[in-house]
Amino acid sequence: MKMRAQDIEFTLIRSARKTADIVIERSGEVIVRAPDGFDDEEVREAVADRALWVHRSLAEWEDLNSSRRLRPLVQGQGFAYLGRSYRLKFVADADVPLRLKNGRWELSEAFVATEGEPAARKAFRDFYIAKGFPIFTERVHNLAPLVGVEPGGIAVKELGYHWASCGEGGTLNFHWKAMMAPQTVIDYLVVHELCHLRHRDHSDAFWNEVDKVLPLYRERKEWLRVNGAALDL
Numbered sequence: 534m535k536m537r538a539q540d541i542e543f544t545l546i547r548s549a550r551k552t553a554d555i556v557i558e559r560s561g562e563v564i565v566r567a568p569d570g571f572d573d574e575e576v577r578e579a580v581a582d583r584a585l586w587v588h589r590s591l592a593e594w595e596d597l598n599s600s601r602r603l604r605p606l607v608q609g610q611g612f613a614y615l616g617r618s619y620r621l622k623f624v625a626d627a628d629v630p631l632r633l634k635n636g637r638w639e640l641s642e643a644f645v646a647t648e649g650e651p652a653a654r655k656a657f658r659d660f661y662i663a664k665g666f667p668i669f670t671e672r673v674h675n676l677a678p679l680v681g682v683e684p685g686g687i688a689v690k691e692l693g694y695h696w697a698s699c700g701e702g703g704t705l706n707f708h709w710k711a712m713m714a715p716q717t718v719i720d721y722l723v724v725h726e727l728c729h730l731r732h733r734d735h736s737d738a739f740w741n742e743v744d745k746v747l748p749l750y751r752e753r754k755e756w757l758r759v760n761g762a763a764l765d766l
């Protein structure tokens with residue numbers, strides 16, 4: 534349900550919980566989770582009480598996302614892969630649209646000329662998905678026993694503003710853009726989703742579980758918060 538308190542617009546989700554909680558989603562949306570028993574007035578009060586924090590967080594979100602724009606596909610442009618930036622080089626004699634070779638992205642000149650820029654960007658996305666599947670599969674297999682869970686399946690795909698999600702039947706989905714992040718951050722995303730197989734929420738019990746497997750998770754979560762918006766094509 535969409536609501537408003539002072540000048541803050543938010544989406545309200547009521548559930549069986551004890552306290553109200555406010556988060557700013559990666560999309561910039563304000564989500565308020567409140568106990569079932571709270572009436573609208575109590576919800577608005579809870580938001581008004583934290584108005585300063587919400588405004589500060591939204592300003593920070595604007596800041597982190599203002600740099601978000603399409604990277605021009607020009608010679609020398611950097612595109613990240615597993616935490617490192619590699620420069621783009623146009624090549625004339627290529628048998629695949631895009632590959633990473635000798636520390637350079639090699640993009641086929643002929644492919645861009647005939648298929649256009651959107652197709653070239655899709656070639657990047659296809660590359661991340663193709664490389665991402667075996668990498669995420671390997672990390673999930675290594676880390677799942679530490680959490681003591683067995684995921685139903687793994688997918689690397691477009692997830693909009695979410696880095697990862699845990700679907701029906703325990704399928705773990707990861708955003709292809711996560712392949713631009715360092716391996717340590719990928720491990721954090723994997724552990725995070727694996728722990729959701731035990732706890733569906735972000736309760737203390739959930740974070741304790743994450744902490745047990747990945748004591749440095751706060752650093753990685755913070756890395757993602759600060760650098761996440763720049764992980765784009």
Ligand SMILES: [Zn+2]
Binds near residue numbers: 725729734735
């Ligand atoms: Zn989560």
